[in-house]
Amino acid sequence: MTKFENEVAAVHKQLQQVFDPTPLQFNQYLSDRFGARIYLKREDLSPVRSYKIRGAYAFIIEVIERDPGQKLFVCASAGNHAQGFAHACRHFRKKGVIFMPVTTPQQKIMKTTSFGVPHVEIRLVGDSFDEANKAALEFCKQEGGLMVPPFDDAKVIRGQATVAKEILDQLPTGVAIDRIVLPVGGGGLASGVTHYMEDRLGREGGKAPEFSFVEPDRAPSLLESLKAGKRVSLKDMDTFVDGAAVARIGRNCFNRLKKYNAKQVVLAPTNGLCGTMIEMLNVEGIVLEPAGALTIDALKRLPRNQVAAKTIVCVTSGGNFDFERLPEVKERAMKFDGLKKYFILRFPQRPGALKDFLFLLGPEDDIARFEYLKKSARNFGSVLIGIETTRPDNFDRLKKKLDQAGMRYQDITDNEIVANLVV
Known part of the structure; x- marks a missing residue:
C-alpha cells in the first residue's frame, strides 16, 4: 500500500472503535430516474449526521498519540x-x-x-x-489550546479520506465506479477521497473513476480558483448552503485539487437544490441539509452522457436540517420550478376592483399572499400578491390576461433587492 493508504487505514481502524461505517446504498428511485446505477454514500447517517466527525477524530487522535499531555x-x-x-x-x-x-x-x-x-x-x-x-x-x-481546523490540514484530510476506503470496501463484487460526485466547501473531503481512490485503484491495477465536484452557484471557491490557477477569495457569497459556503478553498486542499479541470465542477443553483431536498424527503424519506443534497442535485446538471448507463456514487455529506427552515426551502423550490411568483400590482381604488382581478385567475391558481403596500395615489394603490400554481405556463396565461385588462404589474420574483424588502 502507498503511504497515504496506510495512514488512512490506521485512522479508519481507530474510527471503527467509535462508530460503524456509514452505509453505501443502491438507490432504485434515482437509478430509474436517470437511467443509471446510483449509489449513495450516506454520511448523513453518521453519529453527528455529517462526515465532519471523521476529520475531527483523525486530528485529535494523531495529536493525542504524539502528545498525550495536550x-x-x-x-x-x-x-x-x-x-x-x-x-x-x-x-x-x-x-x-x-x-x-x-x-x-x-x-x-x-x-x-x-x-x-x-x-x-x-x-x-x-x-x-x-x-x-x-x-x-x-x-x-x-x-x-490547540486549534482543530475544519478542512485545511493533512490530518483532517486523512480522516475524510476514510469515506473513500469505505466506498471501495462496500462495493458489491464486480462493480466498478464510473464517476464519484463530491461536494466541495473547503475541499477536505474532495482532497481525501480523490487521493485515496487514485492511490488504491492505481496500485490494484484498476482505473480511478471520473470525479465531479459540486459547489453552490453562489459560493464557487474551487471553480474560480481552478479558472485563475490559484486560490481565489470570493468577495460576494451566499451562505444559504452553509455546509459548503466557504469564501476561500483551503491551501492544502487546492494543492491537491488544482490538477483537475474547471469543467469538472458543477454549480448547483440554490433554489434548485431546495427542490432536490424536498424531492428526497417526500419520495425517499431522506432528510438532507442543503450541502448534503449537492451531489444528488448535480445528477440533473451533469451532461447526459456522463450519467446514463453509468455507475455513480454520490456522497450525501450531511443531514443536519432545521425543519424550521422547511417553509423557506419549499418556497425556494417552487420559485425555481416556476410554480410560485410574486407581483406588485397597481390596483384601482374602486369597488369591485379585487373581484375583477380574482376572475382573471385560473382554476389552478392560488393566492398565497395578499397585502396592500401603500396607497400611492388617490385613484390607485400598490398591492403585493403571491400566487402559487401547478404548471409554469399558467403564469404566461395570467400575464396575458393582466395585459388585456390593462392592469399594470411588475413580476418581482427574481428581483432580490425588491423581494427582500417587501416579501
Missing part, C-alpha cells in the same frame, strides 16, 4: 465541524472550547452541547464566523 482543544464553527469536534472531545475526555457567532441558532448550540457534555464549553463571540475564529485563535495563544 489537554485543551479549540475550534471555531457553527455547524457540522463543531458537532464532530464535540463528539471527539467527549470520547477522549479532553477539554474542548467551541467559538460560535452570537447569531448561531439555539438549536445548533443545544445539539453541539449534547454531543460534548460535560467536556465541551461553547462561547458565543461576534456576529460572524470570522470574528468567532479570531477569538478562538487568540484564546489558543493565551491558554495553550
Whole structure:
C-alpha cells in the first residue's frame, strides 16, 4: 500500500472503535430516474449526521498519540465541524472550547452541547464566523489550546479520506465506479477521497473513476480558483448552503485539487437544490441539509452522457436540517420550478376592483399572499400578491390576461433587492 493508504487505514481502524461505517446504498428511485446505477454514500447517517466527525477524530487522535499531555482543544464553527469536534472531545475526555457567532441558532448550540457534555464549553463571540475564529485563535495563544481546523490540514484530510476506503470496501463484487460526485466547501473531503481512490485503484491495477465536484452557484471557491490557477477569495457569497459556503478553498486542499479541470465542477443553483431536498424527503424519506443534497442535485446538471448507463456514487455529506427552515426551502423550490411568483400590482381604488382581478385567475391558481403596500395615489394603490400554481405556463396565461385588462404589474420574483424588502 502507498503511504497515504496506510495512514488512512490506521485512522479508519481507530474510527471503527467509535462508530460503524456509514452505509453505501443502491438507490432504485434515482437509478430509474436517470437511467443509471446510483449509489449513495450516506454520511448523513453518521453519529453527528455529517462526515465532519471523521476529520475531527483523525486530528485529535494523531495529536493525542504524539502528545498525550495536550489537554485543551479549540475550534471555531457553527455547524457540522463543531458537532464532530464535540463528539471527539467527549470520547477522549479532553477539554474542548467551541467559538460560535452570537447569531448561531439555539438549536445548533443545544445539539453541539449534547454531543460534548460535560467536556465541551461553547462561547458565543461576534456576529460572524470570522470574528468567532479570531477569538478562538487568540484564546489558543493565551491558554495553550490547540486549534482543530475544519478542512485545511493533512490530518483532517486523512480522516475524510476514510469515506473513500469505505466506498471501495462496500462495493458489491464486480462493480466498478464510473464517476464519484463530491461536494466541495473547503475541499477536505474532495482532497481525501480523490487521493485515496487514485492511490488504491492505481496500485490494484484498476482505473480511478471520473470525479465531479459540486459547489453552490453562489459560493464557487474551487471553480474560480481552478479558472485563475490559484486560490481565489470570493468577495460576494451566499451562505444559504452553509455546509459548503466557504469564501476561500483551503491551501492544502487546492494543492491537491488544482490538477483537475474547471469543467469538472458543477454549480448547483440554490433554489434548485431546495427542490432536490424536498424531492428526497417526500419520495425517499431522506432528510438532507442543503450541502448534503449537492451531489444528488448535480445528477440533473451533469451532461447526459456522463450519467446514463453509468455507475455513480454520490456522497450525501450531511443531514443536519432545521425543519424550521422547511417553509423557506419549499418556497425556494417552487420559485425555481416556476410554480410560485410574486407581483406588485397597481390596483384601482374602486369597488369591485379585487373581484375583477380574482376572475382573471385560473382554476389552478392560488393566492398565497395578499397585502396592500401603500396607497400611492388617490385613484390607485400598490398591492403585493403571491400566487402559487401547478404548471409554469399558467403564469404566461395570467400575464396575458393582466395585459388585456390593462392592469399594470411588475413580476418581482427574481428581483432580490425588491423581494427582500417587501416579501
